[in-house]
């Protein structure tokens with residue numbers, strides 16, 4: 099694996115399949131399966147919603163949101179009217195819930211989103227991966243509480259636990275800490291600039307002009323305190 103490419107979602111050679119539809123690094127997949135087994139013993143049906151995602155997939159999400167083909171939401175989860183936003187406002191609106199292509203932790207094979215499938219199914223199957231589903235009264239609340247107590251036992255933590263003006267709170271997003279450290283250390287604004295500059299990306303000129311702020315606030319997720 100070439101880390102200078104892998105942190106940008108452009109090298110998946112080290113990944114293994116986990117279940118039918120997911121890919122993770124071997125250590126992460128092993129730790130996840132052990133955690134899933136313990137969760138099951140404790141009555142939680144912990145399943146993966148999303149795991150590894152490459153650069154092109156993240157770029158496609160970005161472009162569809164920019165064009166208004168996928169919905170945009172504010173911090174409260176209320177839908178925004180993309181046509182009424184300036185280009186800069188659109189960038190912020192996308193980045194609350196979706197990472198820049200090349201700037202997603204899902205590029206690394208170390209991070210994944212989880213839910214309680216049995217509980218969601220028992221509630222009729224409707225699932226949108228939103229905050230309320232992981233709060234009191236939601237189908238994934240018990241799993242969220244279970245994770246408070248057990249994630250660390252398997253080497254996982256939640257990088258988006260607190261909304262500090264960067265990425266919104268994501269109680270479902272887990273990272274395998276020791277595996278993610280090398281990717282975190284590799285993050286580099288100039289490399290991301292060069293990567294985006296050569297991509298077929300909507301809103302590229304706006305993003306590149308804003309990249310100083312976007313890199314710190316959203317990619318490093320230091321939020322607005324550091325500005």
Ligand SMILES: [Zn+2]
Nearest residue numbers: 204210211271
């Ligand atoms: Zn995620």
